[in-house]
Amino acid sequence: MRxxxxxxxxxxxxxxxxxxxxxxVDVSVDEVARRAGVGHGTVFRRFxxxxxxxxxxxxxxxxxxxxLAQGALSEDDPWDGFAGFFRALADGxxxxxxxxxxxxxxxxxxxMAVVQEAAHELVRRAQKARVLRRDLTADEIFELIPAAxxxxxxxxxxLRG
Amino acid sequence: MRxxxxxxxxxxxxxxxxxxxxxxVDVSVDEVARRAGVGHGTVFRRFxxxxxxxxxxxxxxxxxxxxLAQGALSEDDPWDGFAGFFRALADGxxxxxxxxxxxxxxxxxxxMAVVQEAAHELVRRAQKARVLRRDLTADEIFELIPAAxxxxxxxxxxLRG
DNA sequence: AGTGAAACGGACCGAGCAGTCCGCTTAGAG
DNA sequence: CTCTAAGCGGACTGCTCGGTCCGTTTCACT
Numbered sequence: 022m023r024x025x026x027x028x029x030x031x032x033x034x035x036x037x038x039x040x041x042x043x044x045x046v047d048v049s050v051d052e053v054a055r056r057a058g059v060g061h062g063t064v065f066r067r068f069x070x071x072x073x074x075x076x077x078x079x080x081x082x083x084x085x086x087x088x089l090a091q092g093a094l095s096e097d098d099p100w101d102g103f104a105g106f107f108r109a110l111a112d113g114x115x116x117x118x119x120x121x122x123x124x125x126x127x128x129x130x131x132x133m134a135v136v137q138e139a140a141h142e143l144v145r146r147a148q149k150a151r152v153l154r155r156d157l158t159a160d161e162i163f164e165l166i167p168a169a170x171x172x173x174x175x176x177x178x179x180l181r182g
Numbered sequence: 183m184r185x186x187x188x189x190x191x192x193x194x195x196x197x198x199x200x201x202x203x204x205x206x207v208d209v210s211v212d213e214v215a216r217r218a219g220v221g222h223g224t225v226f227r228r229f230x231x232x233x234x235x236x237x238x239x240x241x242x243x244x245x246x247x248x249x250l251a252q253g254a255l256s257e258d259d260p261w262d263g264f265a266g267f268f269r270a271l272a273d274g275x276x277x278x279x280x281x282x283x284x285x286x287x288x289x290x291x292x293x294m295a296v297v298q299e300a301a302h303e304l305v306r307r308a309q310k311a312r313v314l315r316r317d318l319t320a321d322e323i324f325e326l327i328p329a330a331x332x333x334x335x336x337x338x339x340x341l342r343g
Numbered sequence: 344a345g346t347g348a349a350a351c352g353g354a355c356c357g358a359g360c361a362g363t364c365c366g367c368t369t370a371g372a373g
Numbered sequence: 374c375t376c377t378a379a380g381c382g383g384a385c386t387g388c389t390c391g392g393t394c395c396g397t398t399t400c401a402c403t
Binding site: 023024025026049050051061062065069070071 | 389390391392393394399400401
């Protein structure tokens with residue numbers, strides 16, 4: 022790949038990340054291109070549709086979550102592992118409008134399977150140790166994440182077993 | 183007002199209520215008109231802009247909330263009054279996408295002042311009775327409402343003092 | 344430096360949106 | 374029944390958006 026093409030690709034991805042995080046998925050491709058300093062034709066050459074661009078940005082975000090999940094799984098204390106991951110995800114959602122608005126889309130991205138598996142394991146451990154209420158499934162608990170962005174302590178207090 | 187005009191006005195408001203609740207504020211005026219069974223010119227004769235139509239729908243929703251607030255204030259037990267109102271609002275938000283998407287707009291509608299005043303009083307009573315945690319303001323607590331739509335019990339457990 | 348392929352970006356297109364307008368229809372008073 | 378003003382709805386406009394296309398520029402290899 023030519024050097025200028027690689028540079029523009031990075032600029033576009035960075036701009037898209039910022040635009041979608043701040044403004045949500047309805048930010049126009051023109052706006053992304055403007056922030057990247059390229060024509061919008063350049064964006065569409067790399068990503069055939071706006072949806073493909075969004076997928077790329079969401080994918081990078083999910084990559085970060087996979088790392089967080091691995092860190093949480095290596096934690097010894099079941100509650101600390103669960104709560105730390107929960108807080109980190111809540112913070113990620115708080116800082117990224119696109120993530121909240123694209124919940125369903127994320128479910129279809131490959132990284133999400135890894136994140137979900139880790140989340141289920143963290144919940145299983147905490148519930149087995151009786152530090153997490155057992156009347157909710159892991160899926161239900163993680164539906165609370167977008168909610169927990171502002172006041173994670175309140176939600177975690179409610180979840181404690 | 184002519185009888186047919188009144189009938190169409192009711193149809194439009196009903197259709198708008200349903201459309202915005204199910205599909206959010208981005209549902210087109212054409213869609214509302216179609217569901218009401220009128221031309222979209224008829225919608226714009228009654229409401230000069232789409233925003234005015236949305237305000238009318240949100241206003242009716244807030245009217246319902248005012249009634250809920252009055253009911254909650256007449257409750258004897260401070261926790262029951264607060265929790266009942268909290269649950270009812272959470273349910274209302276869960277059933278209405280437009281309400282969630284128009285938080286800021288609602289703040290400018292006249293009914294909201296009444297609802298907020300009642301909410302503050304309910305929180306004050308519950309906090310004075312030491313049944314509600316005191317490290318959050320009333321405004322902060324009610325920011326949790328859109329979150330609480332799916333699992334209000336978890337949130338209320340977290341809020342209990 | 345010369346050259347050909349790769350990359351660029353803005354003009355362009357069609358679709359869908361909010362909002363306007365006007366010729367036709369209909370309610371309902373006299 | 375007649376007549377008129379109120380009401381109607383769909384054609385129309387202007388705008389923004391996602392996506393395409395092509396003449397021009399730039400890279401990088403020889």
